[in-house]
Amino acid sequence: MSISENVIRVKNRIDAAARAAGRSPGEIALVAATKMNSADSVAEAIRAGIRVCGENRVQELLEKNAQNAYAGSSLHFIGHLQKNKVRQVVGLCDMIESVDSLELLALIDGRAKALGLRQDILLEINIGGEKSKSGMNESELPRILEEAGAFPSVFIRGIMAIPPISHENGENRAYFARMYKLFVDNSAKKYDNISMDFLSMGMSGDFEDAIAEGSNMVRVGSAIFGARVYPQISE
Numbered sequence: 001m002s003i004s005e006n007v008i009r010v011k012n013r014i015d016a017a018a019r020a021a022g023r024s025p026g027e028i029a030l031v032a033a034t035k036m037n038s039a040d041s042v043a044e045a046i047r048a049g050i051r052v053c054g055e056n057r058v059q060e061l062l063e064k065n066a067q068n069a070y071a072g073s074s075l076h077f078i079g080h081l082q083k084n085k086v087r088q089v090v091g092l093c094d095m096i097e098s099v100d101s102l103e104l105l106a107l108i109d110g111r112a113k114a115l116g117l118r119q120d121i122l123l124e125i126n127i128g129g130e131k132s133k134s135g136m137n138e139s140e141l142p143r144i145l146e147e148a149g150a151f152p153s154v155f156i157r158g159i160m161a162i163p164p165i166s167h168e169n170g171e172n173r174a175y176f177a178r179m180y181k182l183f184v185d186n187s188a189k190k191y192d193n194i195s196m197d198f199l200s201m202g203m204s205g206d207f208e209d210a211i212a213e214g215s216n217m218v219r220v221g222s223a224i225f226g227a228r229v230y231p232q233i234s235e
């Protein structure tokens with residue numbers, strides 16, 4: 001299967017999952033997770049109809065951006081963002097999906113303010129409570145939303161999660177349902193710079209389940225680009 005065929009297949013699967021859940025396909029945004037794929041592959045996906053690309057690593061993002069890989073698409077940062085890399089992504093990315101602390105929020109706000117723009121972000125929740133993963137604890141969300149008014153150069157557009165790796169179909173549905181509840185429970189508008197529009201969850205292995213549970217933004221990599229080949233790490 002080519003990348004373009006995969007894009008069409010994934011879109012059809014999203015449409016079917018949305019309809020099965022009694023939702024309109026148009027309300028689900030597809031983010032192509034482009035990590036470890038070349039600028040040419042990204043460009044092919046965009047020609048096939050991808051309108052949002054998501055990158056995980058700042059260095060890789062900058063390299064591909066220098067090759068004009070994302071022309072015709074908007075760009076999300078979806079990986080763990082180190083504090084010292086904030087200045088490189090604010091303004092360049094249309095959305096930073098992976099903000100998981102007030103400290104990071106404050107740094108993004110400062111940089112956005114200096115650039116005279118407002119940066120769209122999502123707050124990342126560690127919904128599986130996994131030690132190895134970034135993301136805030138779900139119990140921290142209300143407090144961060146409470147404090148957000150002090151950071152007017154960030155615009156909080158919703159929440160995002162990467163649940164634990166599932167070994168069986170349907171295994172993550174309970175996590176997706178918990179995220180949906182968090183999304184709804186915290187959607188009351190507290191400040192001008194909060195608008196809970198996006199619930200970003202679901203990847204190649206489970207985006208249909210995520211849509212069934214209320215996701216409106218799925219991040220899909222391998223179902224579009226094929227399996228990623230990780231370099232061997234030598235000891």
Ligand SMILES: *Cc1c(COP(=O)(O)O)cnc(C)c1O
Pocket residue numbers: 033035056078079162203204205219220221222223
């Ligand atoms: C890689 C990645 C994805 C997509 O993963 P696939 O299983 O290849 O679809 C989604 N979200 C994030 C944050 C990722 O790093």
